[in-house]
Amino acid sequence: MLTPTSTYRLQIRSEFDLHQAAALVPYLRDLGVDWVYLSPILTAEKGSGHGYDVTDPTTVDPDRGGPAGLAALSEAARSAGLGVLVDIVPNHMGIETPADNAWWWQLLKEGRSSRMAEAFDVDWDANGGRIRVPVLGDGDDELDQLTVVDGELHYYDNRYPIAEGTAHPGDTGAEVHDRQHYELVNWRRADSELNYRRFFGVNTLAGLRVEVPWVFQESHSEVKRWFDEGLVDGLRIDHPDGLADPKGYLDDLRSLTGGAYVLVEKILEPGEKLPGDWATEGTTGYDALADIDRLFTDPAGEHALTATVPVDPFHEMIHGTKRGIADGILRSEVLRLARLVPSGAGLDEAAAADAIAELLTCFPVYRSYLPGGAEYLAEAVRDAQVRRPDLAGTITALHPLLNPFLDGGSGELTELARRFQQTSGMVMAKGVEDTAFYRYSRLVSLNEVGADPGIFAIDPLELHRRLLQRETDSPLAMTTLSTHDTKRSEDTRARISVISEVADEWTALLAQLEDLAPIKDPTFAPLLWQSLIGAWPLSRERAHAYAEKASREADLSTHWTAPDEVFERGMHAAVDAAFDDAAVSGAITAFVERIQAAGWSNSIGLKLLQLTMPGVPDVYQGTEFWDTSLVDPDNRREVDYDARRQVLTDLNFGALPPVGADAHAKLLVVSRALKLRRDRPELFTGYTAVAASGEAADHVFGFDRGGVVTLVTRLPFGLAQRGGWGDTTLEIPAGSYTCALTGTAVTGGTVRAAGIFSTFPAALLVQEDAA
Numbered sequence: 001m002l003t004p005t006s007t008y009r010l011q012i013r014s015e016f017d018l019h020q021a022a023a024l025v026p027y028l029r030d031l032g033v034d035w036v037y038l039s040p041i042l043t044a045e046k047g048s049g050h051g052y053d054v055t056d057p058t059t060v061d062p063d064r065g066g067p068a069g070l071a072a073l074s075e076a077a078r079s080a081g082l083g084v085l086v087d088i089v090p091n092h093m094g095i096e097t098p099a100d101n102a103w104w105w106q107l108l109k110e111g112r113s114s115r116m117a118e119a120f121d122v123d124w125d126a127n128g129g130r131i132r133v134p135v136l137g138d139g140d141d142e143l144d145q146l147t148v149v150d151g152e153l154h155y156y157d158n159r160y161p162i163a164e165g166t167a168h169p170g171d172t173g174a175e176v177h178d179r180q181h182y183e184l185v186n187w188r189r190a191d192s193e194l195n196y197r198r199f200f201g202v203n204t205l206a207g208l209r210v211e212v213p214w215v216f217q218e219s220h221s222e223v224k225r226w227f228d229e230g231l232v233d234g235l236r237i238d239h240p241d242g243l244a245d246p247k248g249y250l251d252d253l254r255s256l257t258g259g260a261y262v263l264v265e266k267i268l269e270p271g272e273k274l275p276g277d278w279a280t281e282g283t284t285g286y287d288a289l290a291d292i293d294r295l296f297t298d299p300a301g302e303h304a305l306t307a308t309v310p311v312d313p314f315h316e317m318i319h320g321t322k323r324g325i326a327d328g329i330l331r332s333e334v335l336r337l338a339r340l341v342p343s344g345a346g347l348d349e350a351a352a353a354d355a356i357a358e359l360l361t362c363f364p365v366y367r368s369y370l371p372g373g374a375e376y377l378a379e380a381v382r383d384a385q386v387r388r389p390d391l392a393g394t395i396t397a398l399h400p401l402l403n404p405f406l407d408g409g410s411g412e413l414t415e416l417a418r419r420f421q422q423t424s425g426m427v428m429a430k431g432v433e434d435t436a437f438y439r440y441s442r443l444v445s446l447n448e449v450g451a452d453p454g455i456f457a458i459d460p461l462e463l464h465r466r467l468l469q470r471e472t473d474s475p476l477a478m479t480t481l482s483t484h485d486t487k488r489s490e491d492t493r494a495r496i497s498v499i500s501e502v503a504d505e506w507t508a509l510l511a512q513l514e515d516l517a518p519i520k521d522p523t524f525a526p527l528l529w530q531s532l533i534g535a536w537p538l539s540r541e542r543a544h545a546y547a548e549k550a551s552r553e554a555d556l557s558t559h560w561t562a563p564d565e566v567f568e569r570g571m572h573a574a575v576d577a578a579f580d581d582a583a584v585s586g587a588i589t590a591f592v593e594r595i596q597a598a599g600w601s602n603s604i605g606l607k608l609l610q611l612t613m614p615g616v617p618d619v620y621q622g623t624e625f626w627d628t629s630l631v632d633p634d635n636r637r638e639v640d641y642d643a644r645r646q647v648l649t650d651l652n653f654g655a656l657p658p659v660g661a662d663a664h665a666k667l668l669v670v671s672r673a674l675k676l677r678r679d680r681p682e683l684f685t686g687y688t689a690v691a692a693s694g695e696a697a698d699h700v701f702g703f704d705r706g707g708v709v710t711l712v713t714r715l716p717f718g719l720a721q722r723g724g725w726g727d728t729t730l731e732i733p734a735g736s737y738t739c740a741l742t743g744t745a746v747t748g749g750t751v752r753a754a755g756i757f758s759t760f761p762a763a764l765l766v767q768e769d770a771a
Helices: 018-031 066-080 102-113 173-177 187-193 213-219 221-228 246-257 286-295 299-308 314-327 331-339 349-362 374-387 389-402 415-433 460-473 490-501 503-516 524-535 540-554 565-580 582-612 641-653 664-679 716-721
Strands: 007-010 035-038 042-044 054-060 083-088 092-094 131-136 146-149 152-155 158-161 182-186 202-207 234-237 261-264 616-620 700-704 708-713 729-739 745-752 762-767
Touching: 007 018, 018 035, 018 066, 018 641, 018 664, 035 066, 054 066, 054 092, 054 213, 054 221, 066 083, 102 131, 102 158, 131 187, 146 173, 152 173, 182 187, 187 331, 213 221, 221 246, 234 246, 246 261, 286 460, 286 582, 299 490, 299 503, 314 331, 314 349, 314 415, 331 349, 331 415, 349 374, 349 389, 349 415, 374 389, 389 415, 460 700, 490 503, 490 524, 490 582, 490 716, 503 524, 503 582, 524 540, 524 565, 524 582, 540 565, 565 582, 582 616, 582 664, 582 708, 582 716, 582 762, 616 664, 641 664, 664 762, 700 729, 708 729, 745 762
Parallel strands: 007 035, 007 616, 035 083, 083 234, 131 182, 234 261
Antiparallel strands: 042 054, 092 202, 146 152, 152 158, 700 708, 708 762, 729 745, 729 762
């Protein structure tokens, strides 16, 4: 099996297609990249910026370069000695434009007798054999807007098929509609009445049943071609938790690819481990991101920052947000589970639905994989019984139905037990990542995908333990700091983390901003201002777009489905004040200038740590420069590769750049670390902590990978306040070293930190006499 030493993630879209990616390969080679990592490239909804709404899994998207583009990219990568990793989407398909999805079109036309009825996950009995399609507007006469045009049923610009023999001359569109295998309904009915499985709460993404052999084979025919023809070397699997049988799917994939390198986009809660029997090399690295960020957070700031925001403790908050999701946008999934409870259980359907919603709310991880993870269901049962004693009997009765392996049970997964596992992750993702992360605002650099904001910091000893475990258990898993899914990019978070070192100053600034530019939501205001400070300076357009999305995701003062115009008008006025009001902009700018240098130091440190720690580091497109992006689509903006090429050329012939606004220092770190990992893999074969002692020992973190020693500065603002390194020393293994970043010669032994960090906040020491 071919495996990468590093990857570089590219967002492939019509504006930057596979041909343009192929032209970028020489730069990526010069940067030190080992594999090119591509976002989804199968045919998706027209205009899709992300590619996760695949409409035809059997072709490479023509708008993304088509088969010729993939061939060109693969050839360029092969010529440069690079591998190719591609993101694929097995859980769902895009159905927003039915005419562009032949599988969905056939299903709508032929109904439950269609071959495609086995491909999509539809509860036909829930609506008399018709699929509910939630697209109608709020008018009283929406069905009267239906027309028959060229053998199709049209609703404004939306087109739907007509079953054979169901349209007659003189029929109205509404009459024809009543005879179809689908029912067009008001969009608001989706939350509680939908009868097809979606991706989370997205009506335009319909769940696919890849556990069915022919569905797997046909939906992966193009993927199989990639490996048969040697175009691709590995795969990233999107959202395996949505699948009926993730382990079975990965086994099938290993057979199809001939045992290729495979990663899974799996979010692990603290203490949770990936199932050991999965055919995968590991996760895509959100767990690593969470650990790294917390090394650069000052635990001394926790109390003051927690006191600033009037919210419940995080784990209490998420019980409320998850229950809101179970009772709200995923109510239709809960009701489907309730319908699957066998009548012989003697449970009232309403009570069963209530109890199922509570169990989903109390589930402590994304999902179980029975019989693995049964302890998580047992924990949810206990928690739900304590929280809802009125449902204790119903919950007890449901337990063996949700886990057929319990107490010597049959061990055969029923549809209820299987589907509950698929649903728990949906509730977690929507309730935590997409809601609570926008409400819990004490330090928003911690509110990141795969992380637990309730965990404020990690001390160096604990991180050493985790990295040593990573080296032992998952050396080929990915590590990451920024992705298309992160709420804030790595450099935005690195600056926000400095707030933990100046908590009292932040508290004073927040009060000043609320006085000058009131947002009038005490939980949302800290999140918005911290995010803007992390990204400052940014355009007015970006700031307004973020404020609107973040406030609606928080779902408190305003909502996606019912925007509060008064609140949003005041919020946007506050954002405008950051640009137009001298007092507001001055306060923000002054605070940013005070923490900016420490933020840059954090960025250098966390990036070098990620690039050299155990695992396979990924660099998200463009983040070899400073990147102060916010949540998507902000993090999918165009990247200026001409500027990066020029700086990379300059670095190869120039002096050490200062750590400043031009971002040359970060590109230096990225290129030198990537080249070492690719060209000297023998130097990255172990893990030993580097000990520090002295008055500022807590401000350094270091390790020896077996010939390369990484040393980084942490909590740099506090370090500067105390006057620097003083007598702090580091114990470097014996040998002669050269710093790959500064060119400084270092002799192993007891070394003064002040000397190591005299010109740069990090060091990458390469042992000259290493084998």
